[in-house]
Amino acid sequence: MEKFIRPAAIDGQITAPPSKSDMLRAVAAAYLTHAECEILRPSDCDDALAALNIVKTLGADVERTSERIRFAPGNRQPGSVLDCGESGLCIRMFPSIAALSGAATTLTGRGSLLKRPIAMIEQPLRDLNVACETTNGLPPVSIRGQLHAGITTIDASTTSQFLTGLLMALPLCDGDSEIIVTNLASKPYIEMTLQLLRAFGITIEHDALTRFRIPGRQRYRATSYQVEGDWSGAAFPLVAGAIAGRASVANLRQDSCQADKAILNALRAAGALVQIAEDVVTVSKGDLTAFEFDATDCPDIFPPLVALATYCQGKTVIHGAQRLQVKESDRGLALLQEFTKMGGRVTLHEKRIEIYGNPLDGGMVDSHNDHRIAMACAVAALGSNRGVRIQQAECVAKSYPDFFQDFGMLTSNQPQFAP
Ligand SMILES: O=C(O)C1=C[C@@H](OP(=O)(O)O)[C@@H](O)[C@H](O)C1
Ligand SMILES: C=C(OP(=O)(O)O)C(=O)O
Structure with a gap:
């Protein structure tokens, strides 16, 4: 066009349209709640649609009207491929979340996403029990094994998005975790993740965004979440x-x-x-x-x-x-x-x-x-x-x-x- x-x-x-960043985090959190919850003023941008398709594949029941999206626990769909479209946040946030189930999963995408780096997720996921293979540092990426609580270090100079995924997934593991973060770029995006997690009842402590202590065995609280402009x-x-x-x-x-x-x-x-x-x-x-x-x-x-x-x-x-x-x-x-x-x-x-x-x-x-x-x-x-x-x-x-x-x-x- x-x-x-x-x-x-x-x-x-x-x-202002609904925030893409807030929407994608909210979709992931609604899925992780494993109970009925809803997102108000949802975004219908392409990246939001990709996130919704991912959580449907992972097992959320999603019912949408123009004003709200209702989520309920459902069954994981057959197939183990998550299509992230062109969303950098989806392909870097969802591997940790998908690894909670332990099922072998491939995350892929289209267009520019296939040229965007993802190597930074490999070692930290391995530290947390997940075998992870990228395609020479690019998508598609395959993961196998269940995410376990543990200690890892990540270099977040290329992107903050993988850290967002770990912060969302680790509170659901069986034990406490610690992430040491070096060279964090895009810092306010991590503040945004922590703010959203608080709205869903999840607690994480950190030292000036360099060391995160994540208590395990937490539960996301079912909530009605309104996406910011x-x-x-x-x-x-x-x-x-x-x-x-x-x-x-x-x-x-x-x-x-x-x-x-x-x-x-x-x-x-x-x-x-x-x-x-x-x-x-x-x-x-x-x-x-x-x-x-x-x-x-x-x-x-x-x-x-x-x-x-x-x-x-x-x-x-x-x-x-x-x-x-x-x-x-x-x-x-x-x-x-x-x-x-x-x-x-x-x-x-x-x-x-x-x-x-x-x-x-x-x-x-x-x-x-x-x-x-x-x-x-x-x-x-x-x-x-x-x-x-x-x-x-x-x-x-x-x-x-x-x-x-x-x-x-x-x-x-x-x-x-x-x-
Ligand atoms: O977490 C997010 O919602 C985003 C983080 C930023 O990416 P980086 O952390 O890769 O800079 C930003 O550029 C992107 O549009 C959205
Ligand atoms: C870089 C962007 O998004 P993402 O990294 O999530 O694809 C963007 O929206 O400008």
Whole structure:
């Protein structure tokens, strides 16, 4: 699918979609509860559908309406293959969870997922009694043997997602466990996991996210869990407000521990006007100037930050670019290539991206089948001269299926953008 985004001013309010990260954790927790529970305001993004299919295969009965999903214990479906689609979180979180049953299982996926590293799960799972084989460090991955309580060390410099899976599974083992974690990246995602576990009655102690003590023999408490609005998806319309007029996004919790709430700090640093009234955030255009920002712990907002920086006068520096190579695309390179096509000035360094504020002409770009690249290009297009045609735009469904409808609501009836 191709999408053409014309230059336009924006003014309007939309509602943030449900958080993909919160939803996937909630689906895993609902499965692990082994009792009736429900998820309210569920996401229907592609990664959420992959997670739901996985727990159905593992034995959950799932009944869905648009407002809620009910879970009840069911029977494990025949077959031992879990299809993770393109979800990094699914393929790194579910091996520990699937290993609770002891049944031999293969986890696989599609597209970009088959090129994303998974070797980091092998040794820790072996330490915990699970034989684990990846395909030269990539998916598919096969596991055999039941997860046992124990002690292990993980290097979490590539991803925090495997740690999330261990933290969810180990409380159900027969004894106490300890995980020593080195080089943890994306730290707030682990805070998010711990917050969700607390909501399901699970207790874990830790020393500043470096050593986790996990009491065994715990039980998930049946609960009715409401998925938070998504700060990661909301970052795009909020940046659009800063570039092209005004955008309000509702359903954003101010007490959220989502990593990408940090978009507010960047918007303020750039000089955008940010107003908050309960769960509604409004961002309006200001005199935008270059800023410096460390996105090591919130890698998913690199794409909207690059769109923002393009409209800031001077040189913006965003640190943490080493985290971008193993996402849905090689995101640093994809941002460099696609923003250059639109007339932007971006340079990519080993650990940072530099962006020089520069009017965009527009043109044709490719999403690299990466939802966040497609959404960043759509936002950047608002201030361009000619508009931007985005190829493979359907990939937004990975996290934000209604993105283009919401975007249309912000731009409808608005005049042509006048930079
Ligand atoms: O736990 C999560 O929900 C996520 C963690 C982050 O991944 P890494 O820990 O691999 O950085 C993030 O990029 C991803 O989109 C979602
Ligand atoms: C990297 C992402 O997700 P995941 O790693 O779960 O595929 C993302 O949503 O940007």
